[in-house]
Every structure is written in C-alpha cells, then in structure tokens.
Amino acid sequence: MTEKVGEHVMTMSTLETQVASQARPPDAWRHLSVSETSRVAVLIALLIAGQAITPSFLSLANIHVILLAVAAIGIMAYGMTLVVITGEIDLSIAGIAILSCIAGGLMIPTGSAALVIGTTLLTGLAIGLINGILVAALGIPSLITTLGMLGISRALANIFSGGQALYPEPIAAYLWLGRGDLVGIPLPVVLLVVLGAAAIALTKYSIFGRALYATGGNVKAAALSGINVVGVRAVVFAISGACAALAGMLESARLSYINPAGFEGMELSVLAVTVLGGASLSGGSGSITGTVVAALIIGIVNNLLNQLGVSIYLQQVVTAAVILAVVMPGMWQRGIAK
C-alpha cells in the first residue's frame, strides 16, 4: 500500500492544500492555460473567419491597418498590464495621454522636436510617478487615485490649452512618429512590437519582473523579502504614464491633431484588453503575450465588423460578448470572484 501510493504522496499533499483552501484558485496554472488556449483559439478562429469573409483580410495592407489600429491601445495596455500585475489599476491613462500631448503641444512654437516629444513623455512619466507615489507611499487605493487623476489631468489639459486643439504640423519628427515607417513597417507598429518585446523581457526575464509579480502576489511577503514594493509600484505607474503619453503622441501624430477632448473612455477599452489578456485584477498574474493576443483579438473584431459595415453600436455589444466569451471559461472554476 505504502509503496503503491508512495509516489503520489507529494501530489496528495498538494491536493490537500487545495481542498483545505477550496476558495482559492485550486490549480492556478491549469486554468490560466485554459484561458490562454481559448484566447489563442479565438484569435485563430477570427483569422480564419476573417479570411473567409473578406479575401483581402490577410493582405499585408489590412494587417497594417489592424496593427496600426491597435498600436496605441496595445502600448497603453502594456503599461496597464504591468500595473495590474502588481494588483493595482490605472484609470488615468486617457487623462495622462491627453495632458501629456497638450503639454508637449505647447512646446510646438519652439520648433524643437526634442522639446515637444521630450515634454510629452516626461509629463506622462511624471504624472504616472505621482500616481505611483500616492498609491504606494501614501496607501491611497489606486482605483481612487487614478480616477481622481483622470479628472485632474483632463481638467488641466483643458486649462493649459484653453480647450483649443493644437496642431503639430511644423514638427516633422513628431509627425514621423505617427506616419513614418521603418523598412516599410509603420512606425507605430514598430514601436508596438519593440515595446512588446521589451515588456516581455521585463516581465519574464528580468529581476524587476520577479519583483513585479511578487509585489502583486503578496505585497507583505515581498516587502519582508527585501523587495522595494513602494519602488516597484511607483515605477509601474510611471511606466504606465509614459506608455500612455507615447500612445497618445502616436495617435496625435497620425492625425496631426492634438485634441484636448480626445481619448474619451480609452481607459476602459485598455482595461478590457488587459483583462482579456488574462491579467487578474487581484494581482500577481497576467502576461504581456496575453495582452498582445487580446489586443489583436479586439483589433481584428473591430476591423471585421467595420468591413462588414456593422454599426458601431452593435460593435460595442459584439465586443462585450467576445470579452465575456474569452474570459468566462478561464474563470469558471475559481472559488471566489470579486
């Protein structure tokens, strides 16, 4: 008896842990992989369906269109994913994007591309850092901090710009960010890919990545292990702010138009991409690859629906259904969902 079961002893104790704490995800990695699979399956199904519906769907041009459409939301979602991994949330990204672009835009009369782009990115970084400090050092819940910051930054964008749109037309380098290309690949797509790779490296292979997941997984234990949890959270918010500023700049550059009323509701779209990508809002899980797949799913769905001429209002309904369909199976067996 002992010999027979012996080799299972370890697994059994594993099971006991699970049973005893029934309310915890019993086997997190397994379910993670379920939703990972369902995500990829949905993506592949969409690609097949898309090609079946419109023959030009997988053409290089359309792929460019899809990637360009998701570039800004994807870059914002990278930042958001990092924030969500630490168990926090950033609702201020749309506000940061617009305030940063306005701040940068106010530099247009100087004619210096470095000043315009630098101001934009630094403003994003700085507001993100303020978020991070309020959340990590002062312990204000991130939902509230960033909700407040969303209102503040939108208001400041209006106040600074006097509500007027700004036109970055004279700054060639700025426009190049949104409209230029590198060896035939549009620059926003290049940035999407490069930053995606960097974010994957950061989350999966860097020591900061370990600190990131540790902070999200158990902030007390991480702190007692000597991880600078305040710093980690401040940094992810700063990154998220910078990503938001960059994404905002790409959009503004593509349209050559900095709109102080822009990016309305973007925070929720980005959040939708992030959770669709498998990041749990309770922290400690999520991956950039998941986020990338999710951004592609949303981009393809919208592209297809637009090509089919489906109204934007029905598109909202369909997008909601897609999110639910992908997210639900992965959650099915979790104990308590909050």
Place this chain on the structure above:
Amino acid sequence: MSAPLLEVKSIRKTYPGVIALSDVTFDLKAGEVHAVVGENGAGKSTLLSVMNGLVAPDSGEIRIDGQPVVLNDPTVALANRLALVHQELVLCPNLSVAENIFLGREPAGRLGKTRAMLNRMAKDLLDQIHVNLDPSRAVGELSLNEQQIVEICRALACRPRVLVFDEPTASLNDDQVVHLLAVIRKLKANGLGIVYVSHRLSEVMQISDRVTVLRDGSVVATRDMAGLNEAALVALMVGREHKPGQSAYKERRCGDVALETKAIGKAGVFDDISLQVRTGEIVGIAGLLGCQREAVVRAIFGDQSIDRGEIRVQGRKVQLRSPRDAIAFGIGFMPADRKREGLILPMSVGDNIAMTILRRLGRLGFMKRRQRNATANSLVRTLAIKTNGLSQLASQLSGGNQQKIVIGKWIARGGDIVIAEDPTRGVDVGAKFEIWRTIQDLAEQGKAILLLTTELQEMMDACDRILVMSRGRVTGHFHRKDFSAEAIAHCFVA
C-alpha cells in the same frame, strides 16, 4: 448499546491519479475526544472536508446517531449538528465578536433588537467556556488568540453534538493551550463528541480518549490512548521508528556579538529591551501572547520603528527604516504566517527561494536563470524540499515544505543573523525534526539566531539562552544550564 454518535464508514475519495482516502472508517461516541493524527498528506484535510460537506466522497457513508446522512454542503453538516473549528481563522474582521459567532444563524429579531440580543447570547456562550471577552468588539481588533476563541464559540453556537477541531492550537502559546484543553474537557463533560486533529502530539496525548492514525489516505490504527506513548504514536504515523528527540541540540562555541539591542523601546508597545546574540548562538524570546516579543523582532527587522535605544549589528550602530535596511545588514526574517508574510503563493518554488537574492542574480537587469536554478536546486536538495520542480507553485506544497522554502530563501541570502518566528507552526512531525536540525545547522555555521516559538519545550530544546518578556519588558534571562519550565513560566507573569 446505542449506535455511536458519529460513524465514518469506508470513505473513499480519489482525485485523478491519486487516492486521497481509501476505506477510512472510525467512530465517535458521545462524551469522547477522538484524535485523528497523521503526517501532512496523510489525508486528514480531505477527511475533514468530507465530514464538513465541502468535498463529496466517491463511496462510503457517514452516519450520525446510526442514521446515514449525505453531507453535501457545510449547512447540511451544521443541520446535523456537526460543527468544524477551522485551522485558519475564517472570520469577518469588520463584524463584532457576537456577529461572527452567530453568522448565518442569527436569531430572527425585530428591528434594532437583534444586536443587543446577539450580544447577550454571545456573552452567555463565552461565559459557558469561562472566557471574558466583550462580544461587541470588532474581530479585526482582536489578537489571534482571541480570534481563536471566537472561532470555537462560533462552532458552539450551533449547539453541535459533534465538534471537529482542526489544529485549534496552532497559534496559541502553551499557557493558552492549557486553557483551551480545559474548555474542551468541559465540552466533553457536557456530552459532546469531539474529533481532535493536531500536530501537537503532547496535547493529543493529554486530551484524547482514542486516536485514529492516518497514513497515505488509509487508517493505520485506531487505539485507546491509554497505554500509548508518544514514540509509539509517531511510529504509527511515519511508519518507521522515529526518535522524538526533536532538539538535535549540539554544543557549539559562540563567537562575537552579532546582534545587539540597547534599551530599545517603542511607546506603548515595549521598552528597555536589551539583548545580545552571538555568532553561532540561538537565543529564544519566550513570553505569553501580548508580551510584544513579535514587535521587538519586527523592530529589529526594520518592519516597525523604535523611538528609543539603538540597534547594533556586528558592533556597528544601525538605522533600520525598512526590512530592506535590515536585510542589507545581513538580517533575515522567517515570519510565522507563511501564507500571508512568508511566501508569494502564486509564484514558483524557484522564484520564492530567489526572492531575497534578486539583485545578485541580475546581470544588466536580467535574471541569470542558470545561476538561480543552481542555487534553488541545491537548497531544495539540502533542505529536502519535496517538490515537482522549481516551477511548481508554492501554493501547491504542504505546510512543512512551504516552511522550508521560507528558511531556504534566507539561507540563499546568506546573512549572519536570522530571526525565526515559530518556524514549525502547523508542520508535521517529520518535517518538524528536519526544520529544527536545519536551524541547528545554521547556528553551527556561525549564524546568530533569534528564535520565537509558541511551545516552550521546543524553545528549551533548541536554544542556548532564553529571554523572557512580559508586557513589553524583559523579565527573565536564562542560560541553557538553568532552563526550567517552572522558572521561565514564572517570569511570564512577572
């Protein structure tokens, strides 16, 4: 003769590829304490879950008063007057003691009257077990110990006939254990049947009438406690002869003072604490709950601030503003609450072990994965951590193995000073021994160790010196040759 109060008959429960319980049978009479013991992984938790209706067995049945019952939900178990006192404290911190006790069983009362009525009923219940605790206090403000009492009262509130205790003393100190056992005896005298599950064999010996030993999901034996000694019990549990000499204490030569506090104090918490730990020395701080020894070690680890006095590491005065500072000075801390403070459960074994040495494993910010794996693997081997591999999640390991990871990550860090808080809490007999041996090994390698345990005997087994604290002050100081439970206990209340 009437049927036993509770019969568990041929329970079998399998999970894919694993037999968790096979043919488990035992019974419980009214007015009896029946202990269930076994190593971690023996199937105790599954059995408790089956009895509580959280898990449905594949086959077998449970009878209460001779009547078969299907416990498919915790409520059904309660309806059959079988109540479970959970090992983990599952209480609502935002509710009062009374509200917690009667949660889910509130008497229907008119508007406004419910609260007063609940408080009165709770008071009655607390009086029954001779505990004086204000029922209107919020549970979040209570100490662990007080919360444990609430947990027990909650089980009692449904007027159970069968009461199942799952490791009820895990967070209690010796003194409180004595009182808890007194409460249990009282319940037993009232005619309750009690199933008692605990790793603390000394308690089991004291309180139980019969004992059922589980090993690998099967019942090894059910015996009367009379005439059974601890060694025999351990032998049944582990399936081999096992020497209970847990101490593994070896005489060592102590070196220079590695850690010293000079009259440190924190207003309203502790004051005038001076202690020294030499290299190679194990110093224990003993005391009852509320003596603030936890606050002292947390202050030494920089997790709490001090207002007075100074801390010296290797003779140098240091300012510790955060655990990071303490770690930089070579201090390591193994917290008692593994799940909440020790481990990052959703991360892998390898990541958890590497948590304290991330910076060292980095090259240009990237993780030197091979080096991390080498370090972690060697620790898994030396500490005999049972795991599928470094990528297994910490949450999937048993308590003993989790504790070994907590120890391992500080070994990996390699600091000179180690603070160990209750390193064997909730750990089974086999692992307990290994953990004590590891701690002795650490001391032998020249580390200075500051030790806190809830069981005085364990502390006396392991330490070179013991400081006793009471109400935030040091009230006694003993060298190993002077160790005496009575003398130390005397200082507890000094």
Place this chain on the structure above:
Amino acid sequence: MTVLEFSTPRVAPFLLGLLRDPIIWLILLIFAVGTLTSEYYFTALNIENLMRSIAVIGLLSLGMTVVLLTGRIDLSVAALMIFSVIVGVVVMTEIGPMLGSRWLVRGNTYAGPIVPVILIALATGIAVGALNGIGVAYFKVASFIMTLVSLTALRGFNYVLTNGHPYYLKAPFYSWIGDSKMVGIPISFVIFLLVLLALMGFIHGTMRGGRFYAIGGNEKAALYAGIKTQRYVVLAYAISGLCAAIAGIIFTARLKSVDAPLAAGYELTAIAIAVIGGSALAGGVGSPWRTLLGSVAFAAGLNLLAIWGVGTWYQNLAIGVVLIISVGLSQMSRKKTQA
C-alpha cells in the same frame, strides 16, 4: 472561574462618532460658506435643485454601496439606468399596436400608460442586475470585468433599441415624479429617501441584510457559516440594478424624455460618492446612511461651485483633488488607529 480574560472595549456613542466624522463638518462648512457668499445659495429653489441632483446620483451610489459592501463593484449602473427606461418604453410601444392602440404619437412621444413602463423598467433593472450578479457569483467572472462588459453592451443596446431617436415621456404621472413637491421636498428626493430608509432597514435591521457585511468582510467565513454567499451577491447586484432603474425613472422624468447617450460616466461618480461616503473598495465597510452623507457633500460642493460660477474645468479639477485627498486622509487616519 474565568479561563481567559481579555481587555475591555472602547465604546463610541453614535452621536459622538457622527461628530467626529469629517464629512459632517465638510457638509456644514459647504452650507455655511454657501450661505455667506451667495444670497442665492440658501434659497428654496436652490435647495430643491440640490435635492433633485442628490436623488439621482444618490440612488446610483446607494446601489453601488451595496455592491461595494460585498467587496465587488458595479460599473454598469449608469448605462443600466438609461437602458431600463428604454426597455420599458420600447416594449410598450411594441405592445401597443398588438392591443390596437397607437402609443407613439407626434414623432416619438410616448402616449401609452406610464405605470407599465415603470414596472418594466424596474423589472429590467433587477433582471440585468441579477445577470451581472450571476456572472460574478456563479460564473466567477471578476466583477470589474463583468460589469464593464455590461456597461459596454448596454450602451450599445441603448442605441440599437432606440435607433438613436429620443422618446418623449410626457405623462402627468411622470411629470409628478420629475417636477412635483411634497411639503416643499421634491418627489424625486422623497423617493430617494424612501429607498434609503428601506435599504437601511434591510441592511441594518434584518439578519439577511447584515450578511453583505459578512461577505465583504471575509467571504470564506460567510461561506463556512453556511451562508449562500452566491445568492447574496446576486441579491446585491439586483438591488443595485433596482436602484439604477429607480434612478433612471427619476432622471428621465425630470428630462421628460429618454435618449441613448444620457448619463455617460455617471458610474464613476457613483463610485466616487460611495467612497467619499466611507465605503471601502475591499468590501465590508460602508453604509447607505454614510453614502447619503457622501452624496450630499458631493452635490452640495458642486452646487456651491456652480453658484459661484466656477467653470467646469475647475470643478473637475476640484472633484479629482477632493477625491484623492479625502480618501488619502481617511487612509492615514485608519493607519494611525491601527498603529
């Protein structure tokens, strides 16, 4: 013999606790400053306006409070508030022709019976709320995601169902809800107070209501205590949905029309108010009564700025700053009491 002796507690009487509450002082301060700085502030008309705006956002926040108590969130309230009324009208305009009556006249003015519209709206609110709850409790979708999905879908449906047209609702009974007063108090505020009282009675007066606190405090404990936590979660969302529907009825009764894009972003206001009122996002802390205070403070503050003629940008700036500071201060005081 007493086996264990524990320390005695601190008792804080209700009134004293109330006075210690910064939000009360904040409200009094706003009223005092308002009265001193503007002759129009403490006038019957302005107080009525204030009550009317409290009624809608207060109802949304009440529902939000119940959901927050369970440790969850409901982002769908604002979309649902419009959706429920739209469903009421659209269903009735479809039923009308079946009964041989023309209930849609003069363009898009609804001329049919209004009570069924209200009943259908309430039922829709409860049903969609319950669906959110079922998704969260039984299908284990994180509440943020579930209700974000509802928000998106409902906003889409609002356009799809109305085809972008407004519906005019001009029945006398409807105007009564939107515009009438009872002893000087707007009916909409009376309705809000009734809902508040009913909720307080339920939450503080019955054992079932108290379970929201248990679930928010420690869901596992509630589960182990034999409470069917999932049902209570569904109940909480259904209550939130019902509050949203009532808010929708009041809201559209004031505007005498319903229109797809109305009330965009009000869900965030509802969250802000519940939190300013002291609800914890983690659950288990908060109460309808405190949410009332939160909504009074919020609406009175904005009203004061409006009376002063402060521009919207600066109002938004103020909301953001006040939100962060108020939560930050309560966070710090909580830390202090813990230490």
Place this chain on the structure above:
Amino acid sequence: MLKLSRRHLLKTAATLTVLAAAPLAIARAAAEESVHSVINALIKKYSDEARAGMSNGDVSALFEKDGFRDYLDAYPVGDLAGGFVWKPGMGASFVGPYSKLQIKSPFTDYLPLTEGPVLDHSKKYRIGLVFHGFNHPWLISLADTAAWEAARHPNIELEVIDAEFDDNKMGQVIDTWIAKQYDGIVLWPNREAPMGPPVDRAIAAGIPVVSLDRRTSSEQISSEVLGNFYANGLQQGLYLKHAAPEGNIIFNRKDLGSTADSIRTGAFLEAIGNTPGYKVLANYHTNSQRTLAFKSTADAMQAFHDISVSFNTGGEEAMGALDAIREANRLNSAPGGKKIMILANDDAREVLKEIRSGNIEMVSPYTPLIGDIGIRAVVMHIGAKAGLNEAPPKLIMTPNLPMITKEKMNIEGIETLTPDEWPYAYGPEVAG
C-alpha cells in the same frame, strides 16, 4: 404604420413652424437673388422630388432605414429675420476672447444692437450661456462671438458654462440660473429631447431663453437661432452630382439621432436620391470623433477597393477620413485611377487648407460664429418683457452659406467661393 404617424405629426409641426416664420416674409427684401434664397429654393426642389420618390434603391433604402424624412420635415427652412440680406464679406473682425484667435464674424449686422449700454442703462443684466465643450474649436468660436457681443455692452454680465456633453448637467446649470434669477439664458443644446423641460422651467420663471444652432423640444422657448444644416447636406449632394454622375460612397456620420446627422445626411441623400449611379458602400457612425472616422475609413479601404466618394457629416470626420486615405496611400484609388472625393462640412481652417491643396473636394461652411445673434436676441427679449422694444421673431434663421471649393464654380445657381474668398473660417491656423 408607426412611421406614417410620426411623419404625419411632424408635418403638422413643420407647418406650424412655417406659419410662425410667415410674418417675416412680408418684410422680405426685394426679390434679390441672395445665396440664402437660391439655396432655399433648391432645398424645396430636391425635397419635393425626393418626397415624390427616389429612383436610387441604395440611397432610398438608407434614407428609409434611418427615418430621415421625419427629421427633415420638422426642420424649418425659411427667410431671414427683418428682411436681412447677407452677402459674403459682411461682418466684424475681432480677437476671440476665449480662443485668442483672429475672428471675422459674418452675421454681426443681423438683428443689430448698437455698442454701449442696453435697455435700462442703470440696470445690470445677467445672462448665462451654457453649451457643451470648451474643448472643441467650433464651440469655442461660438462662445467667442457671444462673449464679444456681451463685452460691447457694459451693463451685460455674461457667465459661460461648459456642460461637457452631459444633457442632465446642462439642465442643472439652467436650474441654477433660475435659482440665481438670471435675466436671460442662451444655450447650445446638444440633443433636443432632454433640453425641453429645463427651458420650459426657465420660461415659466419668466426668463427668456434663446437656443443656438440646434433645437430643444421646448415649444415655449423665446427664440431659436437656427443654422443651415439643410443647406450643408444639400450642397454636398449638389457638388457630387455636379462632379460625377456615379460613385461608390462611404459615409462617416455623426451620432445617430443628432440633428446634424439627420438633417445633413438626409439632405445629401435627398439631393442624390434620383441619380441612379450612386452606390452606398458602407455607413459608419463615428460620433464626431476624428479617431473613429480614421479607423472606419482605414477599415473601409481594406474592405472595398472601388471607393470613389467619402461623405462626411462634419469636418472632424473629413480630416480623419483624409488621414486614413492618405495613410493607405489610396488618394487616387477611385475607379479609373481617379481621386477619392472627400465631401465635408464645417469651415475650420484646417479643412480649408486641405481644400486649397486639393485633398478635400468641397466643404459646406457651418459657421459657429452665431453666438452674437443669440446674445442680441435674448437682450431684445429681455427688453420686450419690460416693454422697451419689440420681441425678435421666434425663429431666427441664419443665412445659408455657399459651399467652398478649390476653384470657383457655379453649381445649379450657387456661386461657390474659394478658400481665399472665405474670411470666416474658425479654429487655429494650421501651418504648412
């Protein structure tokens, strides 16, 4: 059936509206063929034709689907107040108090009010202007003109509030002004339905209310200053017919149900409804957002390879569409290697720049510079209340404006203007 009833009743409403405007007709200036009357005649012509039936099935289907007839019939078309005749070049120049931009405002001589104190010189008149979007160039210009007019009169105190596209908030702002006993209220309502009740409350409280550009559902409102949505859509259609007898059209429209969408798109469809060569390829609602217009056009570029016309309900949309077409490198991808024709509304400076460079084919001006009319109208109502002067008419039509094209043309009697002949453009100057 439902449609029929709706149509019937809207028609009644329209008749009433025309009746209200009738007295003006008496004072109409000698039948000089002003742009205004030329366009009104064309509106009537195409409207009657469309009502008789549309031979183009594609256009007719879209027209029916979104119920344009109901909206068009209710939208007033009429003559200008006081026999005013507008000619290009009229109006005053000043720097906008909000935008700080140089503005030439076209209608400052319409219902004129002399500079200096108004009405009872000893009294201060408090007027509120509530609108949506201090962060929209079009709306800022609207506020600019209102503030300019108010500033010309020392005893007018103007408060300008942004309701941020929240109709409920706008209602609350009006309620606050009722509580503060303002003398007059001017508003730019986003959507008709929700703004009726607050306006009625203000009127009931004795406060004159004037709406600008868009309508409210209030029947008691003092005056409505109405723009020329109808002229916009119609001219887009006329231009298209003039430029090409056939074409495959994609639509970027404003949000469903908004007056701007229903009248402009409706009038456009009326104009082309009896030309068989036009095909509706795709129809997007992009809610006045440039980004959405960009995305939908980018996707349409992939879905269809034979797009020849991009119809845009607004200037924002046109700019988004242009950027998407340019990014796809498809400026000249219409069948036969022709240019994709972009039709726009709203005479923003950035749009005019694209007209000059030939990227946008035509724009139908829709000037925001009408806030001054609103202030003057409300002041006249305040005066009329006190018996100081006559009340202005209830319906104050703004002059129809001719379309702007790169080269001068004459399309069905409408003299088009070139960008250089158009000093009234609004919004920031765009370099390049």
